[in-house]
Amino acid sequence: MELRSNVPTGPIEKRWEKHRFDLKLVNPANRRKHTVIVVGTGLAGGAASATLGELGYNVHAFYYQDSPRRAHSIAAQGGINAAKNYQNDGDSIYRLFYDTVKGGDFRARESNVYRLAEVSANIIDQCTAQGVPFAREYSGLLDNRSFGGAQVSRTFYARGQTGQQLLLGAYQALERQVNAGTVTTHGRHEMLDLIVIDGVARGIVTRNLVTGEIRAWLADCVVLASGGYGNVFYLSTNAKGCNTTATWRAHRLGAAFANPCYTQIHPTCIPVAGDYQSKLTLMSESLRNDGRVWVPKNAADATKDPRTIPEADRDYYLERRYPAFGNLVPRDIASRAAKKSCDEGRGVGPAVDGERRGVYLDFADSIKRLGKSKIAERYGNLFEMYERIAGENPYETPMRIYPASHYTMGGLWVDYNLMTTIPGLFAAGEANFSDHGANRLGASALMQGLADGYFVLPSTLAGYLAGFKAPKVADDHPEVKAAVGRVTERLKKLTSAPKPSRTPDSFHKELGRLVWDECGMSRTADGLKKALARIPALREEFWNGVRVTGSGEEFNQTLEKAGRVADFLELGELMCIDALNREESAGGHFREEHQTEDGEARRNDEEFSYVAAWEHTGNLSQPKLNKEPLTFEYVKPSNRSYK
Amino acid sequence: MSKKLNLTLHVWRQKGPKSSGGFVKYPAQGIDDHMSFLEMLDVVNEGLIEKGEEPIAFDHDCREGICGSCGVMINGMAHGPRKATTTCQLHMRVFSDGDEIWVEPWRAAAFPVVKDLVVDRGALDRIVQSGGYVSVRTGSAPDANNLAVPKTDADLAMDAAQCIGCGACVAACPNASASLFTSAKIGHLALLPQGAPEREDRVRRMVAQHDAELFGSCTQHGECEAACPKEISINFIARMNADFIKTAITATTDLKPREGTE
The missing domain is CATH 3.90.700.10 (Succinate dehydrogenase/fumarate reductase flavoprotein, catalytic domain)
Structure with a gap:
């Protein structure tokens, strides 16, 4: 697998502008001929669906909740960073860029981070215009607070419910497009597989969570904005339904999964x-x-x-x-x-x-x-x-x-256009790995989700669609039938384990405890090896003994859970493999073997200044490692010290 | 530190929208009083699955009181007995050993039952679709500080914007009205200058959609405010009514369906 980051060259402050100019455009009259599937309606997916719909594309938005307003972005409390420098305290795009690269412990791509800092100011303008009730000063102008150790006050907030208000802004923009007829929403639908035809992503297979109907949806490209995988630990601050199924199914079909060991506690x-x-x-x-x-x-x-x-x-x-x-x-x-x-x-x-x-x-x-x-x-x-x-x-x-x-920095590997290693498959927000390196700073998750959805994807998707030439496909295409077949088969297996004895939750708890103990806040080679020995066995026990009541042809929350746990049982192993491979401590990844005498993290830039992009080989225990080297032209790697 | 409770649950079970439902009695033994109400249901459900019986279906997601997914009638009260609390944030310490607890779905013509305690609240999304937004194009916004908004207005807008769309107001209302929900969105946007250009149009569209969804009218019982987990004030209903009445006199155009955004 070749990892082409497609990062533009030239001065960093001009790269996004230059890249946007170089990207091809889609004529307004042609946009409605392109169908785009977006999975997830959090900040990234909601903002992308709304914006793409407004641009005139034919958008289909899918979410497992009953309403697009319930995605877990809603629970973010603190705030959203933006380099507005309204406080005149020395903030700038460059400083936000610098803080984010350093905060990520020098494991993120400089060009992506710079772009994030650059569009941060537009996000605040956009949200304010939508009527997001940010906190204000008595002057009537926007208030800021400091956050997460930053030396400037650049965080915008709406009481302790910033995520809620930003998400409702995106949700309302989305519902406006539903009314305009450009976006069709599919609530209580869960993506259970991806359709890849001739190496290109062309659609998804979903289960209607109310009726149990399995069906294929075809499109010209697919965006996964389905969130992170923090629920691999069973206990986390994620919503109960948060899962890795969409990203993991894509991984199994060829999308590289990057830095899964970077999790934030x-x-x-x-x-x-x-x-x-x-x-x-x-x-x-x-x-x-x-x-x-x-x-x-x-x-x-x-x-x-x-x-x-x-x-x-x-x-x-x-x-x-x-x-x-x-x-x-x-x-x-x-x-x-x-x-x-x-x-x-x-x-x-x-x-x-x-x-x-x-x-x-x-x-x-x-x-x-x-x-x-x-x-x-x-x-x-x-x-x-x-x-x-x-x-x-x-x-x-x-x-x-x-x-x-709390948050997972790892996710599907994407290039500068947010496209995965499967052409036509994009990943946005927490679902991708792109901007936070090994550690995310406070108030920057909301920023990234909205940057991807409102500003990055609408440009880069057009670049892809303008050159889109694949033939039309229909439901009877062999690959479509194969994908539907895979899903049906898997659901059947879940509802008919040979010796049903344990609930999906009991397996999830056991996996969570194991991964938390051995691949949580601190990791050792011995512990990771122990987990790696146990996970495949646990997976086997799961398929042999999971007890799912009811059938697949009805509303069945136990079946939903079982499918998600099955994917966590695979992802958990990759996390441990990645953590074992990374012989250094960086950000959220702390290897006890790699610490200073006084117990602080020790990075190894010589050997590990790279993105680990894992490729599925058919053998879950032996994925192939691909490396994208990271180079730092602007912010020179240094050691973090808080003594 | 914790106490154990032995309880009797009477839970509404209903196969689907078309089938008839009824209460089924379940013992809930040895319930730790630190559990949340939904964790108590989890424990009952794990027991049911182990016996090969179908667990009780209920909506839930964030379990921290903000996503608005959860919500059931507990002993006839939307979200249960504790003020300003969603079902997921209700903890068992509010109950006593030996209590009988009656658990039902939201009841309203506009919220058909999907299964057991799960209802379809799509009507609330459709009310928002009818006009609960500012029609601003992505990328066309002026600098956020170009327009000053009095802090008191912004704070009051935020009071309304906190609505989580759970539907408790509808379930609590004797008329099954969604006036509190609808007025919260109208009030939030009406208080901000960004919402001003569409203010008249918005109130007419949203109220029309509210009525089309078979929600009842508001007759000022105040049950919605009492049940609201975010304590949204019924003053917003008064504001909505005032705006609505005003449009009857001042509206300059007929209410026509909006086409596209072009």
Whole structure:
């Protein structure tokens, strides 16, 4: 497989403009003759569908939820970055570009990141014009806040519901096109396979989740905006339905999967309360501005009421280990430090499976210094949310937090046009790997989703469609029938395991626990090998013993789950293979063998400054590694230090 | 730290839109009071699957109170007894050992049952399609700070924009009206200068679509506001009505279907 990134040359600030000029255009009268399939209606998919529809293409948008407004982008709390420099504090496109490349630990493509920073300002203009109610100052102009350790205030926000408001903006733009007749929506439809004809993506196979109908949809190109794969861990901050099926099915047909080991763990989530736990809830990172993180010095104090533990017996481990940044160290560092404390047996909160996984986030000092009303003003809604879930009042007793899987930087490999290694198949938003390298900075996921959907795809897709010459195909084409056949066959297997004994969730939990332990916050060669030995066996047990009630010809949520778990069982193995291959620590990927004496990540630029793009070979345990070398012309790789 | 509850559930089971449904009794034993309501249903469902019985179908996704997927009537209350709380954020500690809990889908002519507790809320999408947007072309927007918006207006717009489209307002309303939902979108956009050019047209189109979807009219019961997990105020219904009445006098054109965007 040849990886052609198609990155333009020349000065970085001119590359996107030059590239857009070089891309061919589709005449307005010809656009409606082109059918485009978009899978997913989050920020990337929703924005792409709306914009492509508005341009005049014939768009079909698919989503598994009942309404396009429910995609998981809706849950993003904090904000969206843009290099507007409204605060006159020295921000610029170049600085946002620089921060993002550095924050990604020098594992992203410079040209892509620069383009992202460049269009960031247009996103804010677009969303404001749509009526997104961003926070404003008394002047009536837009407010900003600082976020994720950036030294400038470039984050735009709508209370704690920025993702919701941006998504509703895209959703409304999408529904406007539905009304205009350019976009057709297909809710409660799940993509279960891709149709590739003569090496080119030509459509998808879906299951209608209400009736169970399996059918093929044909098009001139396909966009996957189906999100990340964080639910491989079973417990994550993702929505329950988030899955890798669309991207994984594409991978199996030839789309390279890039850097699957780059997963982001968010340090401030509400800990697991019991084995029934179904998902984890994130608490905004802003809490670390006023909360102090600690665990008892002695494991024996883990079950005591924290208020009775004297100062001398508390270990404020972030302040101790990172005096310069203290409680505000970046996400990956805060997460690993919490894990270390709990591994030492000093975790707090209820024991689940015999372990206490939680650390305190204590506001007592801030309340004493600023008063309860000031803290309530800053975090009132978060405290209320915590109280609702944990049943404890954080004004009186310290919050308990623990890291959780939150975002996946890896995804389908795409070139500068966001096209995968299958011509005609594009990937956007969290589904691709492109802009965040090994670690994503806060408030940049929303930026990337909307950049891809509103601004990048509409140009690059036209470039592809203008040269599109493939013959028309119909449902009776052998490849179409084969794809439908594959789906039908697989569903039949899922509903008729030889020895049905375990629920899909029980397999998912077992896989999640394994991948979390061995390929989560920190990884070792031994642990990864252990996981790699277990996953294929677990997969076999799954196909032999999964219990799915009901049939495929009806509304069947157990069957939906089973199909998703089956794909996670394959992707989980690739994650571990990638993590084992990457003999370095970079961003969200921390290999214990590769750390400095004081426990910090050690990158290996000599050998690993590349994108690992894995190719499916037919043998899940032996994928082929393709490397796209990364070169840094503008931001020279340096070591991150937060001491 | 946690308590265990033994409960009796009466859950509405219905095969499909055309079939008739009824309550089925399920014991829910040893329920940890830290569980969310949906986690309690998960536990019951795992038990059903293990016995080879069909689990209870219910809509859910984010489980953090923002996607609007979940929502059932719990003891006759939309999203259950706790104020400003979606079903997924309702925790079992609000119940007591020995409680009987009645669980039903949203009931409204405009929300046909798909299966068990799952309903079709497509009518809400169609109301938005009829005009719940600003017709701005991607790429044509002026600089975001070209237009100042008074902070109080922006904040009030945000109060309305928080609607998650769950449908609890409809389920709680004795008339099954979607007035709170519809007025929240109308109110959000009417408060911002970006929404002004289409304001008159928008209220007429959205109200017409609301009525066409078989939602009832608002007769000021206030049940919607009480059930709303985002505490959206019924003042927005008053604002919608005021705008709507005004258009009866000031509208300059007939309401014609919009064609394309060209």
